[in-house]
Amino acid sequence: MNIRSIVNKDNINLLNCESEPIHIPGCIQEHGFLLGLAADSLLIRYSSENVLAYTGFTHQQLLDKPLQQLCSAEQEDLLREFLTAASFDQSQPFVFTINNVKYNTKPHISNSTVILEFEPFPDGSLDLPNLYKQTQQFVSYLNDAQDLRQLCQSIAQETRAITGYDRVMIYRFDKNYNGEVIAEAKKDDLLPLLGHNYPHTDIPAQARALYLTNMLRMIVDVDYTPVPLYTIADEKEEQHLDLSLSILRSVSPIHIEYLKNMGVKATLTISLLQDNKLWGLISCHHYSQKNIPHYTRLSALLQGYFFMSQIKVRQAADEYNYAQHIENYIAPLLELMSTGDNFIGQHYHNPLLKDCIRASGFVIVQNDTILRNGNVPPDEQLLPLLEWLKEHANGGQFSTDHLIAVYPPAEAMNDTAAGLIYHALDSGGKNCALWLRPEMEKSINWAGNPSKAVVMDSAGARLSPRKSFELWKEVVKYYSEEWAAPELTTAARLASNLQKQAHLADIRREEKRYKELAAKLEAANAELENFNWISAHDLKEPLRKIQLFASRTFYSEVSLEVYKDSLVKIQHAASKIQLLLDSMLSFATMSKSNEEFEKINLNNTLTQVLGKYRKEINAKEAVITTDALPQLSVLPYQAEQLFSNLISNSLKFSKENVPLKLNIRYHRGPQHHIISFTDNGIGFHNRYVDIIFKIFQSLNKENQSNVGIGLAICKKIMDNHNGMITAEGQEGHGAVFSVSFPL
Incomplete structure (x- = not known):
């Protein structure tokens, strides 16, 4: 029988920690032991090395043996019944008794392996929490809290009262997963961390992914010695065991070093999810070894569930209140748009167009005419930006609070356009609306320098987590104030109305052009009628006279005086024709x-x-x-x-x-x-x-x-x-x- 350890022996440091397979460490924490059973036969396929201390059997004695080696047939039957249930009731632990010692056990399935984690009752009891009192307390917090941060503070205080940890923090992520401590309850002698920020590198992507699947994570003692897991396998076989849902799972050595650098001895972390994403954490720190019973953990987890139920409600309420504030701003604009004939031309300079969403500048481009309102870059900067937006705005929309990150020339217009909202008003981007904000230089209070420090050891340079978590201020440049959701919605709404106004202006412009063309056509027709009249009457009259007097002269016997008189009249008639033709030519010349x-x-x-x-x-x-x-x-x-x-x-x-x-x-x-x-x-x-x-x-x-x-x-x-x-x-x-x- 080939028994071997499944400990992951990859060399982990800060250069590769973001790819560390933390879900398959191959070892556990030492405050309990772990068995992995074949799902069909319940034969023991995996065992932690420390099983001897708890059961009297070595891992070699247990591997490939039936579970009844440790427990009674009755307990095994109860476990089978538990496993065949439609869903596991994780709030109710499965209780094993081994050598007259009771263990909390949370069975779960990992691929085809049933994982059993055995933890002795920390206080020797299994007391149920007072759920009525806890729920009543939370309702009281809901009624008293004016906003989300105040509710966070109440949750932090209640969680600390339930668990007894030295410090409890509510930690909120931004869009880049940098975290900020927005609420804190602590012992009086501890330095506050409220308002401190932590870079996204403190919690790598794979750790955040685990927080999505396992809502509660606990480290009892950061100075624990990792306990290896063993299985029966050939050297060529890969026998990793996925411990994503395990409470005993050993922690990354990088994270342990991080906590030691902070002076923390024990932690409890509860995930706060919103829309299937990690919104934040309830992070509990203790400065000595600490373990808490199963139902105390559940009570703390319940605080997380209570709070998660309110995140969207509170955020929606805050956004609604702000949206109503904006609505009062834009009501006069919407009224002008609905009643005015030329809103863009007459009111583009109205300060409400920018003030309603706290922009410092507003631009509307209509038929290649740039109309400015407020603090706007000059043409030599604005025109290339508009061309870039026309090309890169997905679906004709674009917004950012950090323009320089995608458009490097924005550095030159930081005082006017560090952030913007762009909306095309037609399919070609010829007409558009643009809201602008200048740079808002701000300081971020980091918990220590977020840069990864280099420490020397006997083997040479080694990267490790920072050792100082004292306040470290960083001045952030080239950012505008972030656009709030109601502001983005309002900009889209205004853009839609401006688009209608632009289309209406185009229609009216075309209508005017058609009217002018119709007037010109009518005038041309009138002129043509006059020309026809001349041809039919004014020109015919002198021609008729010429024909009359010519006939009298050439076909009749007339005196010399009559002959001369006829020639004079013919000459006058011809002059009249010449005058009419010259007049027509002169008029036509003016037309062309x-x-x-x-x-x-x-x-x-x-x-x-x-x-x-x-x-x-x-x-x-x-x-x-x-x-x-x-x-x-x-x-x-x-x-x-x-x-x-x-x-x-x-x-x-x-x-x-x-x-x-x-x-x-x-x-x-x-x-x-x-x-x-x-x-x-x-x-x-x-x-x-x-x-x-x-x-x-x-x-x-x-x-x-x-x-x-x-x-x-x-x-x-x-x-x-x-x-x-x-x-x-x-x-x-x-x-x-x-x-x-x-x-």
């Missing part, structure tokens, strides 16, 4: 101008036009007064044509034998530069205001040279400048034409 806008001095333009009409001005004995005109960005040729047509119009429709008076005035309105031309000519009735700007519509049909094109061209020019022209007349007293250029 390729001229570029230039900023020019309109005084110079007016001087040139007045010089062109100097002869007509002198003939009319006209008196023209003018204000100083501004410099405007215009189409230069069209601006000259505009002034020319308006001055020509005043000269053409002046009164006979009455000197023309023309006043050219300028003033700046709220939205336009306005230039008016006021004359004392023949004027017109205001009922004709709507038709005088239409092409080939003339109120003076007697004047053959007036085809009604000048004012139509003026209107076309002002349309090209996104301006307008208006007229006001009084028959016999003159007219006022005003042109308005946008600011």
Whole structure:
């Protein structure tokens, strides 16, 4: 029979502790003994070396023997009945009696092995806890606690009262599994650890995984000598025994050294779980050897269960209260969004957009326009960040309190964007919303320097846990304040509403564009109708005259005077056709101008036009007064044509034998530069205001040279400048034409 130890003999140090197989140490603590039975036959397949001290049998004498070697047939039958139950009642230990000594035993299955851990009753009794009193006490804590931390403090105090440990701490993990002591109950002579932080390396990943499967872990004496486990196996066989659920499982030597460095002699640890994750621990320390009975352990574990039942409730309550606070902030914003026509354009600077989630800056990008609110990086920093977010934001959303960790250029904008929340407002990321927070430099109180220390021994350098747990402060940089869940929810809610606003703005912009196109189309159709009218009437009339007088001349006997008269009339008709065609060409030229806008001095333009009409001005004995005109960005040729047509119009429709008076005035309105031309000519009735700007519509049909094109061209020019022209007349007293250029 080949009996051999299954102790894991891997060399463990801080370089490889994160991969240490702590669930299969192959040894146990010495305050009890362990047997591993074959699940079908209950033959003893594993035995701890210290079985002799408890039973009088050596492990060699017990291996491959039936359980009845140690107990009666009746006890074995009871164990079989216990094992065949649908589920084990772990609150009720299985009690073995060996050599008239009672042992607490928690049977559990590890693969195909039944593990029995035998612990003598520490105080010689098996007293049931007063569950009614314990539950009543917890309800009292619930009623008194104002928040989660206060409840933690009550749990720590009650757990210490139940167990008698020197120090009881509630230890909470952050998202990276760094821990903070958020509550503490202790002996008065101990230095406080409340508020101290412990790095995630203090509890490696595999240790955290064990805390998920085994809710209670106890070390009775850190100075124990590990007791090896033995089995019958060939040297080539792997006979590891998984002790994940074992209370006696030996502890990693690294952890033992860690506790010794803290001066701790005994511990009890209870897992606090939330949503199948390790939320924290109830960590009990004692500064001398300490073992507690089974039901005392269960009472402490019950405190953990009580507390776990309240974690989500308390956190939800805290988040709800904060969410209600935020709701009061954003209510006015939501009201503006629901009633306003252009919330983004009119209210992007509203401080509530950032203050509601305690951001220092807010940015919204709409159609490549960046709108800023508060403390925001300059363009040279912001634009590359927006491009990075567009590319890396999963699902169009991204948030962080440590931007530099994923975007190194953030170091240069630490005072504005150490943390952010990003939401794309469209599928392409062209429109987006961004909330920003600056760096919040803070100090973390570590329990000793979290860096792993190097100590020298006779074999050379060896890595070991730190030896000092005195307060060690670390200044943390490049972090903003962490975003709370209600803040993230609110940002998403606002982004959704802003997205609707952006879409609404796009729809209205398209609607406006379509209306403008429809107006242009209507105007083009009206112009086309006028052109058709010219083709059908105005051009046909002189052509008909040409045909008439030509027929009279060539096909009839006429005198020389009649012949000459016919030629003169043909010439007039042809001139009329030429005038109409030139007018149509001039109007079409204004519609399809390729001229570029230039900023020019309109005084110079007016001087040139007045010089062109100097002869007509002198003939009319006209008196023209003018204000100083501004410099405007215009189409230069069209601006000259505009002034020319308006001055020509005043000269053409002046009164006979009455000197023309023309006043050219300028003033700046709220939205336009306005230039008016006021004359004392023949004027017109205001009922004709709507038709005088239409092409080939003339109120003076007697004047053959007036085809009604000048004012139509003026209107076309002002349309090209996104301006307008208006007229006001009084028959016999003159007219006022005003042109308005946008600011």
